[in-house]
Amino acid sequence: MIMDFVDKLHAKIELAGGLSCALKHHPDDSKAEMQAVDFIYQGWGTDDGLVAEIKRETLIPVCATCAKSLTNNEWALQFCMNCANSKWIWKLYSERCIEWKIQWTPYCPKCHESFRTR
Ligand SMILES: [Zn+2]
Ligand SMILES: [Zn+2]
Numbered sequence: 001m002i003m004d005f006v007d008k009l010h011a012k013i014e015l016a017g018g019l020s021c022a023l024k025h026h027p028d029d030s031k032a033e034m035q036a037v038d039f040i041y042q043g044w045g046t047d048d049g050l051v052a053e054i055k056r057e058t059l060i061p062v063c064a065t066c067a068k069s070l071t072n073n074e075w076a077l078q079f080c081m082n083c084a085n086s087k088w089i090w091k092l093y094s095e096r097c098i099e100w101k102i103q104w105t106p107y108c109p110k111c112h113e114s115f116r117t118r
Contacts, residue, residue: 003041021063023077024086036061040070042103060084076101080108 019036040062043054059081062070069075071089076098078087085108091098107115 019061020085021066022060022084023062023066024088025066033065034063037064038062038067042102044105049087070101076103078103078105078108080105080111082107082111083114085110 021032021034021036025034027097032039038061040060041054042058045053045055045057047053058081060113076089076094078092079102080086081104086107089098101115
């Protein structure tokens with residue numbers, strides 16, 4: 001069921017000639033470089049240890065460069081669930097020991113900024 005959805009999206013991307021990567025990029029990166037080739041898939045739901053039920057799904061289009069970074073252990077990604085803002089963290093430069101690959105945060109500093117000015 002879920003894979004079907006992803007497959008459909010893949011087909012859609014091929015037809016449309018490209019979705020852009022939704023992750024953080026250098027402003028000079030060209031649109032061609034940012035063409036999405038894959039997705040980050042995350043299912044959200046309940047897991048009582050016996051039955052896992054997916055309630056909601058998140059699909060984020062990613063380009064080849066980002067997809068590669070995600071498989072590279074030197075990088076971790078923070079993704080804001082509120083504004084879809086993302087941030088790459090170079091683990092070697094991080095003071096904390098990072099064990100996660102992708103951290104889904106409910107808000108990011110940018111969101112807090114906009115709450116304050118509202
Ligand atoms: Zn990208
Ligand atoms: Zn945010």
